[in-house]
Amino acid sequence: MDPTRFIESIDRQLARRKVELSNLSIMVSEQNPDPHRLSCIARSAVVLAYAHWEGFVKRGSGDYVKFINGAGIKVADLKFPFQAAYVLSTFKRASNSVKTRYLGELLQEIDARRAEVFSVPPDKCIDTESNLSSNVFKEIVQGVGLDILPLYETRSVFIDQRIVLARNQVAHGELVSFDAVDVKDRIDGVRLLIDTYADQLKNAASADAYLKI
Known part of the structure; x- marks a missing residue:
């Protein structure tokens, strides 16, 4: 549209x-x-x-x-509220652990997802x-x-x-x-x-x- x-x-x-x-x-x-x-x-x-x-x-x-x-826009190119909505499930998983290794993996996943189309x-x-x-x-x-x-x-x-x-x-x-x-x-x-x-x-x-x- x-x-x-x-x-x-x-x-x-x-x-x-x-x-x-x-x-x-x-x-x-x-x-x-x-x-x-x-x-x-x-x-x-x-x-x-x-x-x-x-x-x-x-x-x-x-x-x-x-x-x-x-509009076919990459997540990283949008304002942060849209980025947050896109990776919301990842944030929810992050709340289940405070281990540095696990949180590091989640940050990598979030970074990768920001390259996807919104x-x-x-x-x-x-x-x-x-x-x-x-x-x-x-x-x-x-x-x-x-x-x-x-x-x-x-x-x-x-x-x-x-x-x-x-x-x-x-x-x-x-x-x-x-x-x-x-x-x-x-x-x-x-x-x-x-x-x-x-x-x-x-x-x-x-x-x-x-x-x-």
């Missing part, structure tokens, strides 16, 4: 998610709604907003790893842990060799409290309620975050930002 096709893939899935988020925003904004119906829509919208947050980060990051898999399952770099909190998100961003943008820092509380916690409250059966303005703000926040992350992924693919400097 070349950068153009990767960017098109990101844009397609982003567009589909944003259409649904926009429809949810319209639904909670209808005039003179039945209160019970509005409550049901609002609670559903909170869960779906989280779903699109986690879904885009997981799918977009995974597609980015697949894009790098298809290809890993995306889940070696990405784990949403079923709750895409701000800390988990930052781990994923750094795990695919990208920088933590200022927006991710300033929106950490929003992610943890207004996306993740609210979703968990509804999904775990708590009878919490949300008004239309509150729900629209959450939806707008999710759109901003996935838009920003999409741009970061696309720019990284175009600029070969996965390569070691």
Whole structure:
């Protein structure tokens, strides 16, 4: 997959998610709604907003790893998070012994593997842990060799409290309620975050930002 096709893939899935988020925003904004119906829509919208947050980060990051898999790049030429993901099994074996000879053999193996062409399952770099909190998100961003943008820092509380916690409250059966303005703000926040992350992924693919400097 070349950068153009990767960017098109990101844009397609982003567009589909944003259409649904926009429809949810319209639904909670209808005039003179039945209160019970509005409550049901609002609670559903909170869960779906989280779903699109986690879904885009997981799918977009995974597609980015697949894009790098298809580039035919040697492991040693990639940023260190990708190198670490590639030799992860070797690191795990190293934890079982502290003997110098054995560790020396493992270092030789790691060095040899760094000359191989990179290809890993995306889940070696990405784990949403079923709750895409701000800390988990930052781990994923750094795990695919990208920088933590200022927006991710300033929106950490929003992610943890207004996306993740609210979703968990509804999904775990708590009878919490949300008004239309509150729900629209959450939806707008999710759109901003996935838009920003999409741009970061696309720019990284175009600029070969996965390569070691």
